Amino acid sequence: MKNCCYILLAMFGLSLTTSAKDATYPKAEPVISLAVPEGWKTEWEDDLLYLRSDEDESVVVEVSALKATKQEGAKALEEMKTTVQESFKGMEWKPMQEGGSNNVGIYILNGKGEDEHGKANINAVMVTNGDNDKLFMVFIAASLEGSEKFGTAIDALLKSLKKI
Secondary structure, three states: OHHHHHHHHHHHHHHHHHOOEEEEEOOOOOOEEEEEOOOOEEEEEOOEEEEEOOOOOOEEEEEEEOOOOHHHHHHHHHHHHHHHHOOOEEEEEOOOEEEEEOOEEEEEEEEEEEEOOEEEEEEEEEEEOOOOOOEEEEEEEEEHHHHHHHHHHHHHHHHHOEEO
């Protein structure tokens, strides 16, 4: 019984610290959503959705549509890598991870790179949404300190991705 209470308390604490609202993408006709961690800012710039961790912006999330379609999986992965490498130099990629839930598939490229602010942990996530041909990218760049500080929130954000 004690373990059950601890688990419930942990789940309650996680729900209080990880999300207050959902953000949807694309803006005009949303098809995917993700939970915005408590206290994070959201903003639109052109067709891109941004989520930012706090005043120092140690974590920035960018949601966009990929040009490649679901049938062009290899091309989509290359598109993601190219997009990241436009902003980060010295990228070192780890093997791709696959997963999904909430009626979306996710393919995650994790890596490390560097930009004008210093070293960063990178997550480039391809999101498929059911039978739809359209692919989306959730790109997360976090300073090393931001990764440590907001790791739980980033994980919750990725787990919250869903089709709407």
